[in-house]
Amino acid sequence: GAVVSQHPSWVICKSGTSVKIECRSLDFQATTMFWYRQFPKQSLMLMATSNEGSKATYEQGVEKDKFLINHASLTLSTLTVTSAHPEDSSFYICSAREPDVGNEQFFGPGTRLTVL
């Protein structure tokens, strides 16, 4: 199956700093990628749909100015958590679908963000 990677796998930062998370599709081109957030023992909550070459579509309740998404190429989407606070600590997972291949949604390994 297709491979999606994320970097970094974990990050610890101070409150008020910004953190960038990268999501790459390694062996296919993804015009669309999805960003999910998961708090401990909870489900995966969709944050936004990242579209290559255009603005991301955010889910209700997700702050666009706080969670900046850039999808500059067909293989890379980035999520920047700006002015991070402890309540932003979570497990961030990206995923993508490979067009014309099937319906499967491939997930990256996730990034664990801890804000001190």
Add this chain to the structure above:
Amino acid sequence: QQPVQSPQAVILREGEDAVINCSSSKALYSVHWYRQKHGEAPVFLMILLKGGEQKGHEKISASFNEKKQQSSLYLTASQLSYSGTYFCGTERGYSGNTPLVFGKGTRLSVIA
């Protein structure tokens, strides 16, 4: 709209069977099943498309009842490695850029 999973949690002894259900109040195009281990990303198990099909590999299978908008995941002769949280992800249509909406998950614990 978030699908409803049941049960929320289940504990099995090795070799026992389990069924996890995923229901939606809206018509579905497909149901995707994933298993997630603690601290890891979800791992894909299988997809079921509308049309009422059943799939399976080894001791894990699933069905999709289109009329009831319900999918069931069947785990037979459970192994310790089956432990984890099972999520169903649903979509109401497919356009290549449709995200999955996940249920709250079912925590499965298999004990020796």
